[in-house]
Amino acid sequence: xxxxxxxxxxxxxxxxxxxxxxxxxxxxxxxxxxxxxxxxxxxxxxxxxxxxxxxxxxxxxxxxxxxxxxxxxxxxxxxxxxxxxxxxxxxxxxxxxxxxxxxxxxxxxxxxxxxxxxxxxxxxxxxxxxxxxxxxxxxxxxxxxxxxxxxxxxxxxxxxxxxxxxxxxxxxxxxxxxxxxxxxxxxxxxxxxxxxxxxxxxxxxxxxxxxxxxxxxxxxxxxxxxxxxxxxxxxxxxxxxxxxxxxxxxxxxxxxxxxxxxxxxxxxxxxxxxxxxxxxxxxxxxxxxxxxxxxxxxxxxxxxxxxxxxxxxxxxxxxxxxxx
Amino acid sequence: xxxxxxxxxxxxxxxxxxxxxxxxxxxxxxxxxxxxxxxxxxxxxxxxxxxxxxxxxxxxxxxxxxxxxxxxxxxxxxxxxxxxxxxxxxxxxxxxxxxxxxxxxxxxxxxxxxxxxxxxxxxxxxxxxxxxxxxxxxxxxxxxxxxxxxxxxxxxxxxxxxxxxxxxxxxxxxxxxxxxxxxxxxxxxxxxxx
Numbered sequence: 001x002x003x004x005x006x007x008x009x010x011x012x013x014x015x016x017x018x019x020x021x022x023x024x025x026x027x028x029x030x031x032x033x034x035x036x037x038x039x040x041x042x043x044x045x046x047x048x049x050x051x052x053x054x055x056x057x058x059x060x061x062x063x064x065x066x067x068x069x070x071x072x073x074x075x076x077x078x079x080x081x082x083x084x085x086x087x088x089x090x091x092x093x094x095x096x097x098x099x100x101x102x103x104x105x106x107x108x109x110x111x112x113x114x115x116x117x118x119x120x121x122x123x124x125x126x127x128x129x130x131x132x133x134x135x136x137x138x139x140x141x142x143x144x145x146x147x148x149x150x151x152x153x154x155x156x157x158x159x160x161x162x163x164x165x166x167x168x169x170x171x172x173x174x175x176x177x178x179x180x181x182x183x184x185x186x187x188x189x190x191x192x193x194x195x196x197x198x199x200x201x202x203x204x205x206x207x208x209x210x211x212x213x214x215x216x217x218x219x220x221x222x223x224x225x226x227x228x229x230x231x232x233x234x235x236x237x238x239x240x241x242x243x244x245x246x247x248x249x250x251x252x253x254x255x256x257x258x259x260x261x262x263x264x265x266x267x268x269x270x271x272x273x274x275x276x277x278x279x280x281x282x283x284x285x286x287x288x289x290x291x292x293x294x295x296x297x298x299x300x301x302x303x304x305x306x307x308x309x310x311x312x313x314x315x316x317x318x319x320x321x322x323x324x
Numbered sequence: 325x326x327x328x329x330x331x332x333x334x335x336x337x338x339x340x341x342x343x344x345x346x347x348x349x350x351x352x353x354x355x356x357x358x359x360x361x362x363x364x365x366x367x368x369x370x371x372x373x374x375x376x377x378x379x380x381x382x383x384x385x386x387x388x389x390x391x392x393x394x395x396x397x398x399x400x401x402x403x404x405x406x407x408x409x410x411x412x413x414x415x416x417x418x419x420x421x422x423x424x425x426x427x428x429x430x431x432x433x434x435x436x437x438x439x440x441x442x443x444x445x446x447x448x449x450x451x452x453x454x455x456x457x458x459x460x461x462x463x464x465x466x467x468x469x470x471x472x473x474x475x476x477x478x479x480x481x482x483x484x485x486x487x488x489x490x491x492x493x494x495x496x497x498x499x500x501x502x503x504x505x506x507x508x509x510x511x512x513x514x515x516x517x518x
Contacts, residue, residue: 010477021388
C-alpha cells in the first residue's frame with residue numbers, strides 16, 4: 001500500500017464516521033446572535049434543569065449561596081488589551097468575566113453590544129480580538145497589541161498571560177493578520193499613581209516604565225502620547241530591549257517611509273553613492289519628539305549619522321565625523 | 325528543504341483553495357447555499373481534526389456544529405490572505421480546546437479515566453472504517469494524530485500544518501512519516517489476521 005493509498009483509506013474512514021449536522025446548522029444560523037462568542041446555545045440543553053437547580057439553590061439556604069457568591073464575585077485578575085482602544089476585563093478565580101470596562105472612547109465602540117459578563121476570559125478575549133479586527137483597529141498600518149495581566153498571584157498571572165498571548169496569536173494567524181503581541185505581567189499598585197497622572201492604562205504605564213529602565217533618554221510624558229504600535233517599534237530597536245515584556249511578531253512600519261527609503265534619503269543628502277557605503281546600520285527610534293530612522297554608515301574616511309523623519313522623509317538632524 | 329516538502333505535498337492537495345475562497349466570498353454576503361457547500365467539502369476535515377484533539381465523538385459533534393455557525397457569523401471577517409481551510413481549522417481548533425478546558429473545569433475525572441481508550445459509536449461508518457479511525461486515535465501520539473488528520477483529510481500542506489500547530493517543518497515531516505508507518509503496520513496486521 002502506497003502512502004497515497006493509505007491516506008485515501010484513512011480519509012474515507014473519517015468521512016464515513018463524520019456525523020451530519022447540516023440540518024442543525026441551517027436551522028440555527030439565522031438565530032446565531034452573539035457573533036464571535038460560541039457556546040451560548042449550549043445552555044438550551046440545560047434550560048429545564050436550570051429552573052429546577054435555581055429553585056434548589058433558593059431552598060438550600062442563603063448562607064451557603066452568599067458565601068459562594070462572594071467568592072465568585074471577587075476580582076482575582078485584571079486582563080487589559082490595548083491597541084488604541086483600551087479595554088480592561090476584571091475576572092474571578094474561575095476566569096469568568098465580572099466586568100468589562102472601556103478605558104477610552106474607541107473602546108466604547110468595541111464593547112458596544114457585547115455581553116462579556118459571565119463568559120470565560122478565553123472566549124471573551126476571542127470575541128474582543130474579533131471585534132478589534134472587524135472595526136479595523138488591527139491592520140497593516142498598526143498591528144501591535146499590548147496584553148497585560150494583573151494578578152495578586154504572580155505565577156497564576158504569568159500563566160494566564162502566556163495562554164492568552166498564544167490564543168490571541170492563534171486567532172490572528174487564523175485571520176491571516178501579521179500582528180505583534182506584547183505581553184507582560186503588571187503590578188497594578190506600582191503603576192497606579194503614574195497611570196492616573198497621565199490618564200493611561202496600567203498596562204501602558206508599566207510598558208513605558210520598562211522602556212525608560214532600558215533607555216533613560218526618553219521621558220514618561222512623551223512616551224505616554226505614543227500608540228502601542230509606536231512603543232512596540234521602539235522596543236524592536238536593540239538599544240531599547242525590554243526583557244520583562246514578551247514580544248511575538250513584528251510591529252509594522254507600513255505607516256512610515258521604511259528603512260530602505262530612509263537610507264536613500266541619507267545617502268543623497270550626504271552626496272555619496274550607495275556603492276561606497278559600508279558599516280550601514282538603520283533602526284527605527286523616537287528622537288526629536290517624533291518617530292525617526294536612525295541611519296549610521298561610513299563612506300571613505302567619514303562616519304555619518306542621520307535622523308530621518310519616519311513619516312515625511314525629512315532630514316531632521318545629521319552628524320558627520322572624519323575618522324582619525 | 326522547502327522544495328522537498330512541496331514535492332511531497334502537491335500530489336495530495338485535494339481541494340483547490342480558489343474554490344473555497346469563492347465560497348467564502350459568497351458566505352460573506354449571506355449566501356446559505358455556500359454554507360451548505362462549504363460544509364460538505366470540509367466537514368470531515370473539521371470533525372477529524374476536532375476528534376484528534378478532544379478524543380470524544382459527542383464533543384466533536386458539538387464542535388462541528390459550532391464551527392459552521394461561527395464561520396457563518398464571521399465570514400465577512402475572513403480575509404483572502406490565508407487559505408480558507410487554515411482559517412476554518414483554526415476555529416475548529418480553538419473550539420475543541422475550549423471543550424477540553426470546559427471539561428477540565430466542570431468534570432473532575434479520576435486519573436484512571438483520563439487515558440480511556442477511544443471508541444467510535446457503532447452508528448458511524450462501517451466496522452472497518454470505525455476500527456481504522458479508532459486505531460489512529462489509540463495508537464498514534466497526539467501530535468502524530470493531528471498531523472496525519474490534517475494532511476490526509478484536510479489536504480493541508482506540511483508547511484501549513486507546521487504553522488497551524490506551531491511546529492518546525494522538519495518535525496512535522498518526521499512525525500508524519502512515523503504516523504504513516506504505524507498506521508500501515510496496523511492495517512497490515514489486520515489484513516494478515518483476516
